[in-house]
Amino acid sequence: MPSGDTGQLVYLSEPEHLEMREYEVPEPEPGAVLTRIERANVCGSELHIWRGHHPEVKNGVLGHEALCRVDELGEGVETDYAGEPIEEGDLVAPAYFITCRKCPPCQEGQFHLCENAYRNWSKPPEEPPHFHGTFASHYFIHPDQYFYKVPEGLDPGVAAGANCALSQVIFGMDKVGVGYDETVVVQGAGGLGLNAIAYANERGAETIVVEGVDGRIDRAREFGVDHVVDFREYGSVEERAERVHDLTDGVGADLGVEMAGVPDAFSEGIELIRTGGRYLEIGNVSPGQTTEFDPGLLTRKSIDIVPVVRYDPWYLKRALEFLEENDGKYPYGDLIDAEFDLVDVDEALAKSDSREVTRATLLPH
Known part of the structure; x- marks a missing residue:
């Protein structure tokens, strides 16, 4: 130079x-x-x-x-x-x-x-x-x-977009495991949530998204989400939890993925997951912002909670490969x-x- x-x-x-x-x-x-x-x-x-x-x-x-x-x-x-x-x-x-x-x-x-x-x-x-x-x-x-x-x-x-959101989502979902025919509830359909939907789809899971913004709901559908729980229609935690249970034969989702970045989404997520399920926390990154939750319910349901920040750096290579293998399948270019x-x-x-x-x-x- x-x-x-x-x-x-x-x-x-x-x-x-x-x-x-x-x-x-x-x-x-x-x-x-x-x-x-x-x-x-x-x-x-x-x-x-x-x-x-x-x-x-x-x-x-x-x-x-x-x-x-x-x-x-x-x-x-x-x-x-x-x-x-x-x-x-x-x-x-x-x-x-x-x-x-x-x-x-x-x-x-x-x-x-x-x-x-x-x-x-x-x-x-x-x-x-x-x-x-x-x-x-x-x-x-x-x-x-x-x-x-x-x-x-x-x-x-x-x-x-590979070196941040997608790499972290793939890393986090590999940490908790996403199995074929499992049900995954994704809280939030921003960039993180859309990546979670796409990756869960490729692992053979059924997906549910909790969202209340029209544009984001439309985008989630373009990314192949199976079900939408619109929090403008289901206005309380109890109503949203009941809807998720209805969609999962009364059991609850196998895996919950918090991508909204809202503290109250964490306490709500516990309500959406089946007994013995798993919960991935990625969206909330700012300490000091709190929410109330029921620790007794957490214990009774024996939910595994896995928080993830960043990713093992070789996951960036996996993210690029994921985008290449699914080129044209998901509308990443429109994001x-x-x-x-x-x-x-x-x-x-x-x-x-x-x-x-x-x-x-x-x-x-």
Whole structure:
């Protein structure tokens, strides 16, 4: 890269206050990769950070869900993390966190819980290599940061969403297990919920979604959900639980998946699941937001609760393969319903927060 080339990035200095900054683009160190951003999506987690609700990230360079094009390879980088040859110009999807392999969780094989996962994420922009987030013209993939070559022919707009929601959903649902002919109730039909519906479908499960927004219900049907419990029609927890039980021969769902990000959804989920069932908690990510629930009911029903944050990084490869294998089967390409120039990031976040758009993507120019 010619000396003196500069790039832009989006810096969150405090909640809901963004600044465009410009910095010199660094050369990658050994084991690192310098990329140019093709597109970066506005993820729900980004909205949590923007509002100031994230438990760890309060400021820094924004962005983590993205598709990148290799600009320069650091010394020693010849393949992606699956051994696929990599060269300048290739499209790649990076995990947005690192896996240090040295901290206590990593030593226990719990790589998704790496204590150093965010060591290089959302840092101050003045700290080299500056491009710590994907709301930018460039992105720096560090050593120990997994990345994978995007399958040829896969729509870039589809591939851009693999490194966050889909990878985490597949990882989480593998943790709890999804069996053929089981019933899965999904709370929320946003990006996480739609991924859960698609993956459950491919595992041979019957799916139920609990949602109350017309556009999201329509999208859930496009993703092949079998049943909809509209909370505008079934207005109480008791009514929704009765409806789910009716749909499952009076038993309750084998698996519940919380994707709504609403604390009260957790306490409700316990009501929807059969005795001895499983419950996957992914949507609620902000500590301090609480809900009341009945621990005695939990004990009596003996439900297994599995909370999941992030994913083992090789699940990103599985997510890309899932998208490639099901190309055209699910309308992933329609999930991005608004494109914004990078300089219009304020508008993209505001319209995403108000749900004026379902999924926004930022395009650097």
